[in-house]
Amino acid sequence: MWELFAYLHDPELVARFQRRCGLFLVQDAHHDPERAKQNGDDESRGQQNRRWDHQDKNSNYKIKQNGGSRPQYEVRNWFLHVLFLVSAGLGNEVFYITCLPFIQWSLDPFLCRRLVNMWAVVMYFGQMMKDILKLPRPSSPPVVKLETRVGAEYGLPSTHAMSATAISFTVLLSATSRIQFQFEWGLLIAVTLSSLVCLSRFYTGMHSILDVLCGVLISALILCSTYPYWESIDHFQLTSSASPLVAMGLTILLNYTYPQLDHYSTTRGDTSTILGVGAGCSVGYWVDHQLGGTRHPLGEIPALLPPLTAGAVARGGARSLLGMMALLGTRQLVKTLSLKVLYSYYRVGDGDTGARRRREIEVPYKFVTYMAVGLVNSILVNRGFVLLGLL
Incomplete structure (x- = not known):
């Protein structure tokens, strides 16, 4: 029972739903090789070359590039x-x-x-x-x-x-x-x-x-x-x-x-x-x-x-x-x-x-x-x- 609760509480299930709906987290390919490999078909090469800022888990992440900041996500299905x-x-x-x-x-x-x-x-x-x-x-x-x-x-x-x-x-x-x-x-x-x-x-x-x-x-x-x-x-x-x-x-x-x-x-x-x-x-x-x-x-x-x-x-x-x-x-x-x-x-x-x-x-x-x-x-x-x- 506890294993089922832990599975249903897994944030990766939520992230997978977001990706299926066209919402992608901008992520560094070498930051997490396994996940980058799994999502390689879904994420562009440009996304895979960006990096995370270190912030706490409850904050919105920002990606810094060329001295500025951009949102940490990409929307591919605007209707959803x-x-x-x-x-x-x-x-x-x-x-x-x-x-x-x-x-x-x-x-x-x-x-x-x-x-x-x-x-x-x-x-x-x-x-x-x-x-x-x-x-x-x-x-x-x-x-x-x-x-x-x-x-x-x-x-x-x-x-x-x-x-x-x-x-x-x-x-x-x-x-x-x-x-x-x-x-x-x-x-x-x-x-x-x-x-x-x-x-x-x-x-x-x-x-x-x-x-x-x-x-x-x-x-x-x-x-x-x-x-x-x-x-x-x-x-x-x-x-x-x-x-x-x-x-x-x-x-x-x-x-x-x-x-x-x-x-x-x-x-x-x-x-x-x-x-x-x-x-x-x-x-x-x-x-x-x-x-x-x-x-x-x-x-x-x-x-x-x-x-x-x-x-x-x-x-x-x-x-x-x-x-x-x-x-x-x-x-x-x-x-x-x-x-x-x-x-x-x-x-x-x-x-x-x-x-x-x-x-x-x-x-x-x-x-x-x-x-x-x-x-x-x-x-x-x-x-x-x-x-x-x-x-």
Whole structure:
């Protein structure tokens, strides 16, 4: 069993996948004779005459030539390159802050609520397991690393794979009772999107096969074990007077009991972001329900998808534009104010660029910032759309 785990964690499998997809690491032929011999048919003679700079395994390598620097990789299939980079972006903050609210504004708030709940749970478990298990990402060389932000994070499990699986199949399982659609097509779309995100983690060199497989399996286990209780969770979240207290208390507790590392990693800040969004949306959903603002699709449920007319597209575009402006404005305002308050409290100068990495600053500012984003999304934005006649 351990031999199988070691094999699936081998970075050479990831490098082989990258080469099959047209992404090649620039390598010196005499630096590794065996690998140069294996890849001789795939790499040009010009590539084989270049050398590695000595850098740590989590950094992006650069090749120095004639006093300058060039990227350490060559792309030979630009279609796959763009496809996998876009797919990798489906697991980043930009996607979450655009896709999830769009579902609430233009499709069904019920689906958004389910998505936020499952996304927060799955992502928290994934982030926590990374910092408990502490398994490294694939090393470079032989792997080409196309992302730098998460280089200090551990690898197993892949939270991109976890979130893609959770989002795709939460929508599929939840939408069957709300919207009329052909289940087979929905299943095909869910499998395709989650598979593209998983494969993108190999292409970008950020995860081993073991990381991605474990991410998918853990996410599937969480979905299967919680699915029977989704209706009960919805009812408690919207109707119980204890719901806001549970949401706030639980997320704060999870924030401050998160595993500590001996070095800085983006997992802690990202976890505070996730918990902040989850807490803000949960409290917001409860408040919105108490105020009678919870919306449902028009007509009988499951409802037909609304026709894609020019007017519907225009209103959807206006909702997306105004909604994103509200969320990004909230994010920037609350982030600035919270950092000013924390810097003042801890007597940190504005010029101290590393201060926001300190635990006592990073955790509260990210949690408060994204809790505010969640509150604005779940309470104020839809009410603004009603006043403007966009719903």
